[in-house]
Amino acid sequence: MLGRTYDTQVCSAARALEVIGERWSLLIVRDALFAGATRFADFQRLGIATNVLTKRLDSLVDSGILERRSSTDHPDRAGYVVTQKGLDLAPVIITLTQWGDRWAAPDGPPILYRHAGCGGAIAEQTTCDSCGQVTDLAQIHVVHGPGMTGSPS
Amino acid sequence: MLGRTYDTQVCSAARALEVIGERWSLLIVRDALFAGATRFADFQRLGIATNVLTKRLDSLVDSGILERRSSTDHPDRAGYVVTQKGLDLAPVIITLTQWGDRWAAPDGPPILYRHAGCGGAIAEQTTCDSCGQVTDLAQIHVVHGPGMTGSPS
Numbered sequence: 001m002l003g004r005t006y007d008t009q010v011c012s013a014a015r016a017l018e019v020i021g022e023r024w025s026l027l028i029v030r031d032a033l034f035a036g037a038t039r040f041a042d043f044q045r046l047g048i049a050t051n052v053l054t055k056r057l058d059s060l061v062d063s064g065i066l067e068r069r070s071s072t073d074h075p076d077r078a079g080y081v082v083t084q085k086g087l088d089l090a091p092v093i094i095t096l097t098q099w100g101d102r103w104a105a106p107d108g109p110p111i112l113y114r115h116a117g118c119g120g121a122i123a124e125q126t127t128c129d130s131c132g133q134v135t136d137l138a139q140i141h142v143v144h145g146p147g148m149t150g151s152p153s
Numbered sequence: 154m155l156g157r158t159y160d161t162q163v164c165s166a167a168r169a170l171e172v173i174g175e176r177w178s179l180l181i182v183r184d185a186l187f188a189g190a191t192r193f194a195d196f197q198r199l200g201i202a203t204n205v206l207t208k209r210l211d212s213l214v215d216s217g218i219l220e221r222r223s224s225t226d227h228p229d230r231a232g233y234v235v236t237q238k239g240l241d242l243a244p245v246i247i248t249l250t251q252w253g254d255r256w257a258a259p260d261g262p263p264i265l266y267r268h269a270g271c272g273g274a275i276a277e278q279t280t281c282d283s284c285g286q287v288t289d290l291a292q293i294h295v296v297h298g299p300g301m302t303g304s305p306s
Contacts, residue, residue, distance in 0.1 A: 006180065009180065009199075010263045010264075011180075011183070011250070011253075011263055011264055012249070012250045012251075012252070012253025012254045012257060012258050012262060012263060012264065013179070013180070013183055013246050013249040013250040013253055013264075014180055014183075014253075015253040015257035015258065016249040016250070016252050016253035016256075016257060017176075017179060017180070017249065018257075019256075019257060021174075021176065021179075023170075023174065026166070026170060026174075027159065027162065027164075027166070027167055027170070030164070030166055030167075033293075034293070034294065034295045035295070046162075085256050087290050087291060088252055088255060088256065088290070089252060090279070090290040090293060091248040091251065091252070091277055091279055091290070092245065092248045092249055092252055093166050094248075094279065094293075095244040095245045095247075095248045095277060096165070096166040096169040096170065096245055097164070097165045097166040097169070098165075098244065099165070099169050099241055099242060099244070099245055100164075100165025100166055100167070100168040100169035101165045101300075102241060103169075103172075103238050103241065104165060104168035104169060104171075104172060105165050105168065105300045106300075107299065107300035107302060108298055108299035108300035109165060109298035109299065109300050110163045110164055110165060110297070110298055110300040110301040110302075111163075111164055111165065111166075111295050111296070111297065111298055111301065112295065112296050112297070112298040113293050113294075113295055114293070114294055114295070114296055115281040115283060115284065115287060115292060115293065116292040116293070116294055117292065118281065118283040118284045119283065120281035120282045120283025120284055121281070121282045121283070122279060122280070122281055122287060122293050123279075123280055123282065124244055124248065124277045124278070124279055124280070125277070125278050125280050126243070126244055126247065126275065126276075126277055127275070127276055127277070127278050128268040128271065128273035128274070128275055129273045129274045129275075129276065130268060130271040130272065130273025130274070131268065131271045131273055134268060134275060137240050137241070137243040137244070138240060139268060139269040139270065140186075140187070140243060140247075140266050140267070140268065140269070140275050141187065141266075141267055141269055142187045142188070142264050142265065142266055142267070143264070143265050143267055144263070144264065144265070145261055145262035145263055145264055145265040146260065146261035146262065147254075147258050147259075147260035147261035147262050147263040148263040148264065149260060149263075
């Protein structure tokens with residue numbers, strides 16, 4: 001499998017893509033997080049082939065992003081729920097959305113993120129813990145952290 | 154191609170994945186943004202098969218994320234440079250990294266993002282323009298924006 005996976009990459013972005021980089025996986029999480037999707041039929045709205053959807057849901061359960069919820073009393077409530085590991089993908093989906101809003105949304109943003117309660121607009125902001133908000137993304141560089149072992153990538 | 158692409162999805166996250174969701178594309182952008190990769194040989198460090206790398210670089214150029222830079226005076230400087238559209242992917246890569254740091258980095262973060270000049274730690278923060286920082290990601294919901302046409306997804 002050399003070269004077909006990211007598992008030789010010592011980088012958390014690569015490891016994240018190894019888990020949620022399969023086509024459709026992030027959109028399944030998006031619908032679970034933000035569109036109230038819980039049942040298999042809910043995710044079929046994505047238009048994925050049934051066998052692919054089954055594989056992706058199984059994979060998301062295996063990696064702890066979704067959990068299966070069964071209910072013998074209320075079979076109609078059986079389905080999938082998002083774990084904390086899945087919830088933590090919200091910022092990834094929001095930054096993807098922001099990029100798409102800027103570069104691939106000629107008619108304006110199709111979807112807006114809002115804060116429950118106050119109704120404020122949600123955004124991901126690039127911040128610096130020393131001087132505040134980062135206005136020029138080109139001013140970001142990388143250094144090795146404690147988890148850097150093996151050859152850098 | 155029904156069901157094989159995201160192009161029926163009225164959602165900027167889906168449109169973003171349509172452009173940069175191919176395996177390796179985001180890691181190529183990562184190396185261009187943060188590892189100083191400009192030449193074909195630089196990107197070969199990723200361990201991608203040469204034919205796949207060629208396709209991905211061509212695709213990133215076609216979608217305006219990278220630009221080819223040629224230099225007849227300095228052929229050794231020829232290669233690829235990141236456009237503003239590519240630079241705007243930095244927050245996507247940083248949120249992916251943050252998720253991987255939390256959920257897929259048992260030895261600690263392999264790579265840390267720093268702010269040039271002040272050296273501060275860079276992070277993506279989920280913010281609300283009404284009440285400030287969002288501490289509970291479960292409190293985010295979505296509403297239709299001006300670009301929502303056709304069936305919601």
